[in-house]
Amino acid sequence: MLIIGISGGTGCGKTTVVNQIINELPENEVTVLSQDHYYKDTSNLSYDERTKINFDHPNSIDFDLLLEQLKELKSGKTVQQPIYSFVEHNRTGETVETVPRKVVIVEGILVFTNPALRELFDIKIYVQTDSDERLIRRLKRDITERGRDLDEVLNRYQDTLKPMHLQFIEPTKEFADIIVPNNRYNTVAVDIVKTIINERLQ
Ligand SMILES: Nc1ncnc2c1ncn2[C@@H]1O[C@H](COP(=O)(O)OP(=O)(O)O)[C@@H](O)[C@H]1O
């Protein structure tokens, strides 16, 4: 099994790059663990309290569960990945059955901040996109897909997202084996990643 970590700031295009990699590889060869599904369970808090959580700080992530499930996949076991709702700011209580495959991708803004997780990655990829471009993408996505409005996204950007990006995410670029520039769709980089994956699988 080849375990690939993919990180980079919000809106940089991690999910898009993951989907491009999946499309380039044979069907059923890739399993994805998304850090977004491992936000801590906060059912003990009210909705208003949940909106105030700093979702860009490593403490918001249940790294214990993410690590445990990644290790289980590595040992050939199927896991139940939690499903998260960005509208409710909480886990839905449902899970998705996730099977071990030749390639396991773990993607998320904070996955390179955790040393134990970093140790498990055979290849670390950082997707690099300018912050203005990321903010524009984030605004469009959060308004159309995550039930947010302009003020919510901009306030979160100023209050937590930008400072956390500079403190925790950007510095983890130094751990990357490959940096993918993604201000534009970058099919050349995806081709290179595909070639490396195929070489490592032989
Ligand atoms: N290279 C790109 N050029 C333009 N839009 C992009 C590009 N990559 C991703 N997007 C768009 O930006 C938004 C955020 O991308 P996404 O892959 O969800 O980022 P992330 O997973 O890093 O938050 C999505 O709407 C996606 O379609």
Ligand SMILES: Nc1ccn([C@@H]2O[C@H](COP(=O)(O)O)[C@@H](O)[C@H]2O)c(=O)n1
């Ligand atoms: N309830 C939540 C949880 C997280 N976020 C934001 O999601 C971003 C990470 O996801 P990407 O897919 O964009 O990498 C992160 O920046 C959090 O601020 C949220 O808005 N609400």
